[in-house]
Amino acid sequence: MKKGLKKVIGAGLALSMVFSMAACGQKSGDSSDSASGSEDKTKIVVMPKVVGIDYYNAVKQGVDEAAKELGDKVEVTWQGPTEATVDKQIEMLETIIPTQPDVICIAANDPDAIKPTLEKAEKAGIKVVSWDADANTRDIFVNLVDYTTFGNAIIDSMADQIGEEGDIAIITTTFTAVNQVLWIDAIKARIEEKYPNINIVDTREAGEDTQKANTLASDLMKSYSDLKGIIALGAPNLPGAVDAVVAAGKTGDVVVCGNSTPNTMKSYLKDGSIRDVQLWSAPDHGYLTVYTAYTLATSGIEAGKAFEAGKLGEFTPEKDDLSMNISLPLVEFTKDNVDDFDF
Amino acid sequence: MIKKLTKNNFFILLVVLAIVMGVMSNLSDYFLTPLYLLNATRFISETSLIGLGMTLVILTGGIDLSVGSMMALSSVCLGLFCQIGIPSILAVVFSLLIGALGGMLNGYVVCKLKLPALIVTLATMELFRGIALGISGGSAIAIPENLYFLGQGDIGPLPVQLVVTTLVYIIVAVFIYKTNFGVYLKSIGYNEEVAVFSGIRVTWNKVKAYVLSGFFAALLGVLFTCRVSSAKADYGNNYEMDAITIAVFGGASLAGGKVSFAGAYIAAIIIVMIRLGLTTAAIQTEVQSVIIGLILILAVAFNNFVASRKTVEM
Secondary structure: OHHHHHHHHHHHHHHHHHHHHHHHHHHHHHHHHHHHOOOOOEEEEEEOOOOOOHHHHHHHHHHHHHHHHHHHHEEEEEOOOOOOOHHHHHHHHHHHHHHOOOEEEEOOOOOOOOHHHHHHHHHOOOEEEEEOOOOOOOOEEEEEEOHHHHHHHHHHHHHHHHOOOEEEEEEEOOOOOHHHHHHHHHHHHHHHHHOOOEEEEEEEEOOOOHHHHHHHHHHHHHHOOOEEEEEEOOOOHHHHHHHHHHHOOOEOOEEEEEEOOHHHHHHHHHOOOOOOEEEOOHHHHHHHHHHHHHHHHHOOOOOOOOEEOHHHOEEOOEEOOOOEEEEEOOEEEOOOOHHHOOO | OHHHHHOOHHHHHHHHHHHHHHHHHHHOOOOOOHHHHHHHHHHHHHHHHHHHHHHHHHHOOOOOOOHHHHHHHHHHHHHHHHHOOOOHHHHHHHHHHHHHHHHHHHHHHHHHOOOOHHHHHHHHHHHHHHHHHHHHOOOOEEOOHHHHHHHHOEEOOEEHHHHHHHHHHHHHHHHHHHOOHHHHHHHHHHOHHHHHHOOOOHHHHHHHHHHHHHHHHHHHHHHHHHHHOEEOOOOOOOHHHHHHHHHHHOOOOOOOOOOOHHHHHHHHHHHHHHHHHHHHOOOOHHHHHHHHHHHHHHHHHHHHHHHHHHHHHO
């Protein structure tokens, strides 16, 4: 037992050894730093909410493409936690900050908890871009598609397919989710403004559950015999609604619109059970984020002043409460273009 | 001499640490800078704290899977206490007490109901996490700025976490090695029945170990919350695995009766250094997991090999 106490002291000594190594290491570190001469390269770190899931793998395709286009001008690293929690992101950022990248791009798992860490980064002279999910400290936010644009696109597609009149129903994920609320608000405003003959007869919650959306869609068709269309919001809900219409033999009589991912909807688009699906391009989100970060670090970005983002063209940042933001363009998947996407 | 040293688990851990430091400093220029390492001691201290509690419990032959959830619960409690206007210092004390109470619950259920610690703490792991999520509604709670010092401040040149954890380690080491507490826990871990017949107050001592584990988890929750400036119910996910890893890597036998506190501390340094170093060197997280997994298997296998050789030669 006495030996044990000595070991604990030994452990303390080991720690001080670590520090003495640090003292020696610093000199060599400094010299190699100035020798490597990587000063002119813009170092960009892109951090998703979590790594190793299909959606962010698709985003990474765009990140890699932008990095390749910018070539020698940038050094882009893609790093994220294996679980989508903010504490893991904080730990990673704390170790990334001392390496002095020029820009950190983060899809925050929690906008508030990440704030002090991002403030630390800004104090160290690092620019912060938030993307996908906003953070409460950032120089610019690269948002998904603007909510109004998105809602309008869905109801426009519906109106076009049902001839601008008739009863429709909405299946949403939950009544409280921010994106759902704003999309439905946009849809309602558009109906009031442009399509006075379209009636929303019912709005139901399906969570993010294909099976539940399927049952709800069947019930809606039974309850409202004149139903002309169903809008299913939420990536897992759309295929459920389409299946219900197909099973009822009402393809073409009851039109389905909504948002989902291309891989999920590929077969439905090809057999004609749905005409188009609204979303954004995940790779483009990664691509735009890298270009935004690069522009921010090199020539700077100002609200109201357009900047060039490679193949995606020009974007004009809008001022908001925190700093400014830009939004991704909407993408409409049809049977002709769905094969171009893989996520 | 060399033969003797290779039989010493602690010496091997030091060698592994030296190798890890060497490799990491080659991977990244930033690794061996004082600023980087001082910052790293925040993580090392936090991780070793949770490993210390686990080591105590494993010494009794038990296990405590609820530490990660307890950390989240104490974090959320700290946030809520501050929100309803309890002074910061008291809020910290109450949050730590909740940790001790949670540990006491674990300990008494294990001892009185004679249930396996694995099952009991698996249940309280869900219980504590559920309470944390329930009372916070899953959203982040900001804490008052006068608490930031506990997580982001320095005492002299040293981060607060380093000072706190060092003190905790010294106190625990003194109790374990200078009083009978260590002997009691060890005897319970080796053979509980023999311990009972030797007149050791088994329940009392075991509960103490669980209380300490819960307390340290809550302390980690407080330090962590103060570092990131907000409380949240999803903190500490899978930290119980980190804690077990550290204890076992440090030389603990999950059968009980054999642990190494110093070993656990070095193990915490090694694991955190690998993780931070690989992140700094921009190595993908998936690859990091594989590397850490492989190192652990090798280290534990080597430990076992050394241990078996020891018994044969004795």
